[in-house]
Amino acid sequence: MHPVTLAPNQPADRFYRGGERIAAFRDGARLPAPDASALLRTPEDWVGSCTTLFGERELGLSRLPDGRLLREAVEADPVAWLGAAHVQRYGADVGLLVKLLDAGERLPVHVHPDVPFAREHLGLAHGKTEAWIVLAPCRVGLGFTRDVSREELDRWVGEQDVAGMLGAMHHLEVSAGDAVLVPAGTAHAIGAGALVVELQEPTDLSILMEWQDFAIDGPRDGHLGLGFPTALGAVDRRASSADDVRALVQARAGTRGELLPGGAAFFRADRLGAGDAWPAGFAVVVVTHGVGRLVGHGSGEPGGGVEPVEVTVGQTLLVPAAWGDVTVEDAGDAEPVELVLCRPPLP
Template structure:
């Protein structure tokens, strides 16, 4: 199999605004008001949907079905021996046209025990356009206090619990499962995450979502909030959560390795990308991938059976992968 250049996969009518910056990055004309996400090479559906969110290949096949039919060809023998046809990765381009609500995602054990899901949702962001992000508690807080703030929808107090950090292009943000966070307006990012759509919403005023009905994943807030981390993050902790990416090589902190990997590859001539299932994003410049010239904003799906990938140009690439088997 050969690398596959992907078109956008943008679910419509998400609960928050955004999309213009994403269209500009992708080199596309126009966007709807609520199309802030591109689910790149997705084998994951939006929660509660049968197919929305899944990526379709240029030949008309749904990627999830193609992987199910040939998991070794797509994911590699070692990956398939350990995890079967589970790609173990969801990549998104996300454009926050407004600040996202304060929320968190459950960890693996909670998702398995209470939701019957194979994964929780740890995630990490590579910042493409900067702005504010809110992450990590400034002081320890009890679940009872969180529940009270949620019930009263005290947005100022909820947001005030979190560290606010101004991020720049090239910064990395690691968001462990359970960590409270909110992406600020104007931020454009590449997101790697576990392949689930599971969010515990502590805030919903002003968003197109039924927070009281959907914010607790059907579990009730008393139970859902027990998946939220309530310990404070020190300045040292914050340095592990938010930092500038190194100029080349692996960019995520070590705790992310069990969930996904991200490599930064500056191109000044020719290079080779190691074999393995991956998603390439051209961040800057023009890059030739196996001889096909691609401008910034292009996304490329690489099956494991494609082998070593030759790239060249004056550009910068991001290469997202599932965890090493």
Template sequence: MDTTAVPLPLPANQPRQFYRGGGSIAELRGTDGAAEYGPEDWVASTTSRFGFAESGLSPLPDGLLLRDAVQRNPQEWLGAEHIAAFGDSTALLVKLLDAGQRLPVHCHPSDRFARQHLGSRFGKTEAWIVVGTAGADPVVYLGFREDVDAATVARWVGTQDSSTMLGALNRIPVRPGDTVHVPAGTPHAIGPGVFLVELQQPTDFSITLEWEGFLSGAEAAFLGLDQETALHTLNRSGLGDATLAELITRTGDRGGARIPLLAESAVPFFRAERLQPGGGIELEPSFGVLIALSGHGRLDWSDGSLPLHRGATIVIPHAAEPVRLVGDCTLVHCRPPAPQL
């Protein structure tokens, strides 16, 4: 099977989740109907769901899994510098996430915790790019407002005191163009009606503090670890206004052909820009993911081109250079961290 690395359009890839949503993904992509439990579209994913062999992996148009294509031809897909830093991992997971209901309070492990307890070089730092909202009061929740001791957290989790856990978090109203960096260990939740492009390290590791009403039971909440061990990765420190200001970026009113989207603290983990190419933008060589939010345009490279339209998702290999975007359209361009970081 041909594994030549060229830019390729990707179909929706929505493995069933435990929470509702997916209507905004269907509307963006222009498809009929939405799976009630399809709130996540894993775009250009080489990551499988925790506990599954292939669920979550993205197929290419010819049926080959992107994971397998990259492993067979890492030099073309990723480039030599990336491989030297990250091996044959893309070092990136991108999702469209449409919260049809509030997500539970949860957090993700750090790289150090993942190496020690989960056998992975990657934890799960993530970032959210808000691309749509619905309802009167779209919000996300990020970090505890005040320091919380370990015994208090253990009691909240043990008794499943959902209202207290949620009430202890910073409640942040959001609108399209807002971005939020979520460092590993930070407790968080996403409110109903918030539609995101989500960048993550390439794992499916979640420590679910609020599992009642969401998961089958406590045994599904901690990645196979005991509660005490799992909660060691939780950041129990309060996040004040100064820290939140460093994690949250408001970009909705910014114009220009290329708008950096993420906080400086997110750059060691992933990169993202909003692109409005007009007469043309050339992309530097890199593995990347394009998500078209509006309009029409075209992606050109040395020996081919692809049309761009609202809802299109495209994976770009390093070897496709030079890649040029043209057209009256708005896109989000997601990339792994620069290899030197």
């Protein structure tokens, strides 16, 4: 068991534009300016995914270089991938989905259900609290500035009153390096030009409040098959103060170590560099800057440890629990390495 470098896993023909900046990031190239004329509709790269798109049987699942689905590999040897403590508490459920997301246009206003809603109405163990580790600055809408009645919410959606929705939301400018927590139930809209590492509960549950001018049939596909009278019950219609919303930016650029303390019940994220380490366990690594190496310890092989794994900006990797504790090192005179470490919640 050793780290696996992942190829892109970008479902095609999504309902919003994007993908050019993911390609540039993965190539280690300078990010291009957002281009409103771009036509790519591959705005999401599902990294280390054991989760399918809503309603699909396989689309969205990651494949290992040997051709196996990651989900099948984990189910076949969960302790090696996830660790004994994780398996004892969660079984073979990885409990995490990581994406690269490139908003080639502003995303529609939408919301994700929480665990109780998903359990009651969809029979699922996970909702979709999520978080964004920002790689390119953007503007985001997040939560309501005032209480919103159910009648007003229904009217916004039924009439597609986008100005009304956006006008009742908080709007924040976020910078590269910021980490933003988005609790389930919070109405939100990521602005054009965003490139983020997105951590989330392992589902694809989105309820659309807005679909006008997007390539999707909202009345048919925007409510998870529940109908809007039920689906819109997932929306948190309460007012949030400006301080409440600013507190969702859990870490700022330059923060090393833990980035999302408020999301620890759902996932963990850390920004690491040379000299940092993490204990054995399943991890998705996104290399955001520079060149370096990962060194595993306690693999169980004679003498312990294995050959270090070289990493460079734009790579995404899976690190199995069986590789042991991991330390991060720089690589000679190259630009110092920086990475985002994404992990499931603690067992």
